[in-house]
Amino acid sequence: xxxxxxxxxxxxxxxxxxxxxxxxxxxxxxxxxxxxxxxxxxxxxxxxxxxxxxxxxxxxxxxxxxxxxxxxxxxxxxxxxxxxxxxxxxxxxxxxxxxxxxxxxxxxxxxxxxxxxxxxxxxxxxxxxxxxxxxxxxxxxxxxxxxxxxxxxxxxxxxxxxxxxxxxxxxxxxxxxxxxxxxxxxxxxxxxxxxxxxxxxxxx
Ligand code: SF4
Numbered sequence: 001x002x003x004x005x006x007x008x009x010x011x012x013x014x015x016x017x018x019x020x021x022x023x024x025x026x027x028x029x030x031x032x033x034x035x036x037x038x039x040x041x042x043x044x045x046x047x048x049x050x051x052x053x054x055x056x057x058x059x060x061x062x063x064x065x066x067x068x069x070x071x072x073x074x075x076x077x078x079x080x081x082x083x084x085x086x087x088x089x090x091x092x093x094x095x096x097x098x099x100x101x102x103x104x105x106x107x108x109x110x111x112x113x114x115x116x117x118x119x120x121x122x123x124x125x126x127x128x129x130x131x132x133x134x135x136x137x138x139x140x141x142x143x144x145x146x147x148x149x150x151x152x153x154x155x156x157x158x159x160x161x162x163x164x165x166x167x168x169x170x171x172x173x174x175x176x177x178x179x180x181x182x183x184x185x186x187x188x189x190x191x192x193x194x195x196x197x198x199x200x201x202x203x204x
Pocket of ligand 1: 126127161162169198
């Protein structure tokens with residue numbers, strides 16, 4: 001049974017978009033509307049010969065509500081509480097700064113462009129690839145990252161913030177394993193989804 005937290009308005013696109021991670025198949029589904037998302041998720045269950053949970057719509061709604069500002073939901077939790085998308089711009093800047101310093105301390109080495117592209121694609125498909133309600137490029141944060149690193153991927157315009165570590169994905173997809181170990185605490189590693197490239201790298 002899922003909790004009763006609801007979206008206030010299903011016609012307003014949430015900052016993470018209309019997205020659901022299907023734990024049963026480890027598959028992320030994105031669609032243009034909530035209704036389309038629910039229908040597509042149901043079709044996905046059928047295609048995989050899985051029974052569609054009775055509360056699938058509630059599960060999808062809760063998944064999204066857990067990743068967007070409380071003000072967009074019916075949640076009565078403390079509105080000053082921050083987690084995932086509720087991360088402040090300052091928190092994002094601090095986490096990303098730690099990643100960039102770790103990268104610099106590792107002699108500014110980056111993984112190959114092929115590996116960075118593969119990581120970027122995993123982030124694009126990941127439900128934790130989170131748009132912040134504040135526009136980071138408007139605040140100059142994208143340029144700030146680019147001022148540190150001259151590397152990029154073809155997916156940069158689809159990379160947002162890692163909802164687990166608060167690091168900007170355009171920055172840390174390039175980090176080598178030693179640099180990642182310097183900026184990701186060991187307690188945070190298992191909190192990343194099983195499909196996460198960072199979790200796989202750091203759990204080895
Ligand atoms: S770093 Fe991992 S958890 Fe974060 S957005 Fe990318 S794939 Fe998802």
